[in-house]
Amino acid sequence: MSNSRIEQIIEEIEDYIDSCKGPLFGGGDKIVVDRERMEELLRELRMKTPEEIKRYQKILANKDAILADAQQKAEAIIAQANIQNQELVNEHEIMQQAYEQANQVIEMATSQAQEILNNATRDANEIRLGAIQYTDDMLANMQTMLQDVVEKSNSHYSAMMDNFQQFYNTITSNRAELAPETEEPAPQETSEAEEEAGQ
Structure with missing residues (x-):
């Protein structure tokens, strides 16, 4: 500067x-x-002094x-850093909470899915056993009906053959x-075909 x-x-x-000389008749520190x-020089010094003082005051004011301004900017930077730091902390906490909630949802969904699967398997087994039991009951009823039909048919056939024999x-x-004079062949017993039909 x-x-x-x-x-x-x-x-x-x-x-x-320094360039001035001392008096002709004298000594010491005196000069002419x-x-x-x-x-x-003094007048210029006097005129320049207020101007310089103002310039220094202006520099000092600018310095202040x-x-x-630097202090304000520094405080703003610190405040922004604190805000960002707090946001990061909050974001981390939010992410942590979201992660925990996601795990809870997954566990709940898995439990519900397993329960649904177990219920569906149990219901399917019950339906299958019920269908088997129903089919077996139906077959048993049909078996009883057919046996009754066969027995009744055999009984009716025997009675019908008896009637035919009597009629014959x-x-x-x-x-x-x-x-009476005509010899008639003796009546034959029931033929083999008739016996087989009766069986």
């Missing part, structure tokens, strides 16, 4: 003093100066503003009475 004008004027005054030159015997007897 370059020196200010006040510093330059002070240096000029110092250089000027050019009044006009000295007043010119810069520091305040009656016809044979009647013919014998109508023509």
